[in-house]
Amino acid sequence: MISIINVSKTFKGKNDVSAVKNVSLEIKDKEIFGIVGYSGAGKSTLIRLVNQLEKADSGQILIDGVDICELKGEALRKQRQEIGMIFQHFNLLWSKTVLENIMFPLVLKGLPKKEREEEAIKMAKEVGLEDKLDVYPSTLSGGQKQRVAIARALVLNPKILLCDEATSALDPKTTEEILELLKKINKEYGLTILMISHQMETIQKICHKLAVMADGKIVEQGSVDDIFANPTDPLTKELIQTVDTGVDVNKLSIELKDKYPQGHLLRITFSDKTSEKPILYSIALKLNIPINIVSANLKMTQAGSLGVIYIHIEEKKDIGPFLAELELQGLKVEVV
Ligand SMILES: Nc1ncnc2c1ncn2[C@@H]1O[C@H](COP(=O)(O)OP(=O)(O)OP(=O)(O)O)[C@@H](O)[C@H]1O
Ligand SMILES: [Mg+2]
Incomplete structure (x- = not known):
């Protein structure tokens, strides 16, 4: 379980930006939890706090009871291995092949060559890329690139997958396929997925629960069904009406x-x-x-x-x- 408790984050600068304001959320194991909101709402900042790509100013982020904000060095590195992440623009290593991309986290972990190849090939099969192992990412379609990113995120067998606008750069049909893949992985591996999107439609399709974020705050949260039947916040109503x-x-x-x-x-x-x-x-x-x-x-x-x-x-x-x-x-x- 991930418990985000009263977390805040301000980016200091000439003009301070208060990106996340006193946010609390609870994400249960094996849940697909969506966070939706317009650009600049603070979604990426919030999700990056969960794997400590950003440091919170205050609050706690408990993963199975352990506050990840308090971890350092080896303990933080270990906990991070339990959290995979995928992005809108894939963040692949362009000079490495598909297999080498998927294997990369295992290289960092120091796994012997034969084992890491076996693991990576297994993951490539899982995402439907077994016939693309030796090609370079630049020759792949957007959907295939995201499949590489998913395989790489899952090769260390994490408990949590963070998705930051993972389908926003894809066409509707490819989006559908990637969402189906995430759904399958959620079921097969019992993976907890925290996904953010500015598209309500994406969230509606695969999430069990959702939270609506605006100006650094959560304005509404609950099960997808309840929120779609009874939206209360004006922003939620607006977002829902666009997909109705x-x-x-x-x-x-x-x-x-x-x-x-x-x-x-x-x-x-x-x-x-x-x-x-x-x-x-x-x-x-x-x-x-x-x-x-x-x-x-x-x-x-x-x-x-x-x-x-x-x-x-x-x-x-x-x-x-x-x-x-x-x-x-x-x-x-x-x-x-
Ligand atoms: N590294 C940073 N330094 C300064 N300000 C930042 C930084 N990252 C984000 N911000 C600011 O924090 C606010 C929230 O940004 P964030 O990227 O979290 O929004 P978002 O909801 O993910 O938006 P989008 O849908 O466009 O990705 C914005 O005003 C942004 O300009
Ligand atoms: Mg963002």
Whole structure:
């Protein structure tokens, strides 16, 4: 388990930058935990504190009960071997082959040649690169480069993998493949993954839990399902709306308000359990509410399917009973 407790970090300079402000998070073993937020929110700084690439000014970062901020020398080096990291721009050694890149941490560890080759080839197979062992990274696609980085990060068999925007430089299809690989590794190796991204979609696809970060602070955290059904912070709502259905909800809401000043735009979410029955239809019929579905989508998350529907009610109506009935039937409703 990783416990981040009241951690702060300020970069001192002509103008001090307070990048991480009193952050607390708990990441359980084998969890995929996402941190999402806009550029400059402090995500990279926070994740770099976990493997001590940056030093915290205050607070504690306990990994299985041991405060990594207090470790030095050999003890810190040992603990760091338990933490792999991958980056947006891969950070590969360009003058070394794929096999040599993957082997590199084992060279530093002083493992004999034969053993390190065996280990590295095993990892290359795990990430689907067994036929690329002798080529140089510059000849690989973005997805393949990230696979090399993943194999290199995992070759020391760490307990934790830190991912800093690991798919942000990749196209959507390759992103999907790398996320699938991370999911597989999480399951097979029981790896704890802490991943940061500015893309809510990435987080939604593979994380169990997520935290939303803005201006150095965590503004909201919880399970992906709960947060998608009940976002409370305005930033979370904004980030979620961008991935809901592909429709620009802000724009839509303004247009509808313009045309139907008395109308209501509702965001309704439902899960596996509530997706099979025609609940929405029956309630609208029963209460005589003319609803108009403006956009809808179904997404897969770690906890199953998650549906989102935006509906609009044109007329001036008391929608209180309608909302109450929907909630009673297990749907989560938010008035946009
Ligand atoms: N080494 C540094 N020295 C000074 N300021 C820094 C340093 N690293 C980061 N910062 C500042 O700290 C703040 C947070 O930066 P950080 O890189 O953690 O954000 P981020 O959320 O990862 O952003 P992005 O999504 O663009 O990667 C920014 O204002 C940044 O300019
Ligand atoms: Mg960053």
